[in-house]
Amino acid sequence: MESRLFATEKFGGRAVYRFHAVTVFLGICLVLYYRVTHVPGSGAGRAAWLGMLAAELWFAFYWVITQSVRWSPIRRRTFKDRLAARYGERLPCVDIFVCTADPKSEPPSLVIATVLSVMAYNYPSEKLSVYLSDDGGSILTFYALWEASTFAKHWLPFCKRYNIQPRSPAAYFSESDKPHDLHVLKEWSFIKGLYEEMTERIDSAAMSGEIPEQIRVNHKGFAEWNTGITSKDHQPIVQILIDGKDKNAVDSEANVLPTLVYMAREKRPQYPHNFKAGAMNALIRVSSVISNSPIIMNVDCDMYSNNSDSIRDALCFFLDEANGHKIGFVQYPQNYNNMTKNNIYGNSLNVINQMELNGIDSVGGTLYIGTGCFHRREILCGRWFTQDYKEDWDRGTRGKTQQCIDQTEEEAKSLATCTYEQNTQWGNEIGLKYGCPVEDVITGLAIHCRGWKSVYINPPRAAFIGVGPTTLAQTILQHKRWSEGNFSIFLSKYCPFFFGHGKITLRHQMGYLIYGLWAPNSLPTLYYVIIPSLGLLKGTLLFPEV
Ligand SMILES: O=c1ccn([C@@H]2O[C@H](COP(=O)(O)OP(=O)(O)O[C@H]3O[C@H](CO)[C@@H](O)[C@H](O)[C@H]3O)[C@@H](O)[C@H]2O)c(=O)[nH]1
Numbered sequence: 001m002e003s004r005l006f007a008t009e010k011f012g013g014r015a016v017y018r019f020h021a022v023t024v025f026l027g028i029c030l031v032l033y034y035r036v037t038h039v040p041g042s043g044a045g046r047a048a049w050l051g052m053l054a055a056e057l058w059f060a061f062y063w064v065i066t067q068s069v070r071w072s073p074i075r076r077r078t079f080k081d082r083l084a085a086r087y088g089e090r091l092p093c094v095d096i097f098v099c100t101a102d103p104k105s106e107p108p109s110l111v112i113a114t115v116l117s118v119m120a121y122n123y124p125s126e127k128l129s130v131y132l133s134d135d136g137g138s139i140l141t142f143y144a145l146w147e148a149s150t151f152a153k154h155w156l157p158f159c160k161r162y163n164i165q166p167r168s169p170a171a172y173f174s175e176s177d178k179p180h181d182l183h184v185l186k187e188w189s190f191i192k193g194l195y196e197e198m199t200e201r202i203d204s205a206a207m208s209g210e211i212p213e214q215i216r217v218n219h220k221g222f223a224e225w226n227t228g229i230t231s232k233d234h235q236p237i238v239q240i241l242i243d244g245k246d247k248n249a250v251d252s253e254a255n256v257l258p259t260l261v262y263m264a265r266e267k268r269p270q271y272p273h274n275f276k277a278g279a280m281n282a283l284i285r286v287s288s289v290i291s292n293s294p295i296i297m298n299v300d301c302d303m304y305s306n307n308s309d310s311i312r313d314a315l316c317f318f319l320d321e322a323n324g325h326k327i328g329f330v331q332y333p334q335n336y337n338n339m340t341k342n343n344i345y346g347n348s349l350n351v352i353n354q355m356e357l358n359g360i361d362s363v364g365g366t367l368y369i370g371t372g373c374f375h376r377r378e379i380l381c382g383r384w385f386t387q388d389y390k391e392d393w394d395r396g397t398r399g400k401t402q403q404c405i406d407q408t409e410e411e412a413k414s415l416a417t418c419t420y421e422q423n424t425q426w427g428n429e430i431g432l433k434y435g436c437p438v439e440d441v442i443t444g445l446a447i448h449c450r451g452w453k454s455v456y457i458n459p460p461r462a463a464f465i466g467v468g469p470t471t472l473a474q475t476i477l478q479h480k481r482w483s484e485g486n487f488s489i490f491l492s493k494y495c496p497f498f499f500g501h502g503k504i505t506l507r508h509q510m511g512y513l514i515y516g517l518w519a520p521n522s523l524p525t526l527y528y529v530i531i532p533s534l535g536l537l538k539g540t541l542l543f544p545e546v
């Protein structure tokens with residue numbers, strides 16, 4: 001009985017699209033033909049004309065590149081019922097990494113809403129471990145997480161009993177209507193009350209910037225901040241707030257809770273911290289001595305889980321008997337909830353999310369876009385693909401020699417120091433790559449070049465919802481970072497054409513190039529919008545008269 005865990009479907013209307021593309025191609029040829037055969041005689045008009053020709057050649061080239069992914073987009077569908085039938089609850093352990101960097105721009109109360117949403121996945125709690133990396137090294141964030149560890153005892157059973165969506169309490173209470181059933185309403189109001197009180201305490205602590213002494217005595221972790229540390233200069237901090245292996249760590253209905261860990265890697269002014277990539281690499285190591293799960297998922301702190309089945313969806317790929325062993329990572333799109341339908345800067349990324357990522361999936365694998373992504377731990381640690389590779393799915397379930405929690409924390413801290421990576425391959429061959437503003441894309445490219453495939457999944461109910469840029473200033477900053485980052489990959493030794501040569505297909509290289517050449521694309525665009533208008537003023541015509 002052959003039954004695959006996922007299916008791959010072609011987009012409908014391919015033939016129509018291809019016909020359209022052919023007509024566009026003919027149009028491009030005609031434009032270029034006209035340009036070449038109508039070059040004006042010497043004079044001012046000639047230079048402008050040749051410039052137009054150069055711009056049009058570039059646009060033609062760029063258009064051809066985009067066809068690599070637009071030609072054959074695909075959609076992936078998963079069969080979670082088959083996964084359930086085949087594996088039941090015998091599923092692999094999963095580690096979830098949440099990254100935050102600054103309690104001012106990323107308020108702790110929102111960070112923990114994300115944390116709670118991923119703790120509440122429809123997945124066996126004893127197999128889940130959630131790690132929060134705090135690059136702000138802030139007692140406020142730690143305090144918020146401690147509050148979350150307590151609130152989770154009520155939130156998780158509530159989510160599971162009523163099977164609610166989404167499971168970020170902030171998002172849920174802001175969009176859900178009061179339940180009608182009186183009994184449910186009572187519980188709903190109780191949880192809502194707890195949540196609001198907690199958020200108030202966290203927000204007022206964030207306002208005052210201090211944690212009252214009567215709270216500090218509740219957990220030994222607060223003592224880490226006794227010595228007046230700053231966000232840029234502090235010792236490594238690892239605090240296991242909930243130890244999933246502890247039989248007493250249970251929710252209000254005596255179910256086990258997911259493991260919950262706070263980490264602030266060591267920061268010293270004289271050592272580069274490598275931003276998010278540095279945080280992710282520290283998380284990979286710290287988690288290896290605590291849960292060491294074979295699958296790692298990571299999200300930005302402003303992206304809550306909106307779909308409680310995302311882990312199971314992702315596992316349908318990894319656990320598929322026929323093709324799962326080739327898949328290195330599973331990428332979900334970045335969706336935002338703060339966009340208007342006609343966002344003038346196109347920040348809802350519709351073309352990327354609904355077309356390009358589907359297209360590049362069909363030619364070797366979607367890019368790693370930094371958040372909402374499931375990886376095999378082994379591939380993040382530099383492993384090459386081999387046909388006979390067998391994943392160790394039991395990894396992380398065999399409890400280590402019953403080490404006490406303090407010992408584990410000490411061991412984990414020693415892996416999160418500034419000096420740990422010196423003279424190692426971390427940031428290069430191992431872990432996420434350093435030195436690039438889009439650490440995610442370059443890391444994904446390296447993974448593809450090591451022989452792995454990746455898949456893109458965009459389920460009807462969005463898996464993750466975050467906060468995207470909306471103003472012009474934010475948009476420019478975001479585009480600058482992405483276009484500059486991808487262009488610097490193009491100019492580096494990781495240029496998809498050279499680095500990927502012989503390792504990934506030509507069409508896959510072209511897919512990467514769409515983003516690599518996004519920045520230089522601006523120059524011919526500027527030329528094309530400015531010069532013809534100036535020409536009009538001077539009476540130089542650059543387009544045929546109608
Ligand atoms: O030193 C740092 C800097 C950032 N972050 C975290 O990294 C994430 C992304 O940073 P952000 O400033 O929000 O950058 P964006 O431009 O919004 O990020 C987008 O682009 C990045 C680069 O492509 C990807 O890594 C992100 O996942 C993607 O959301 C956030 O959770 C931050 O808290 C850290 O942990 N440490």
Ligand SMILES: [Mn+2]
Nearest residue numbers: 300302466467
């Ligand atoms: Mn962001």
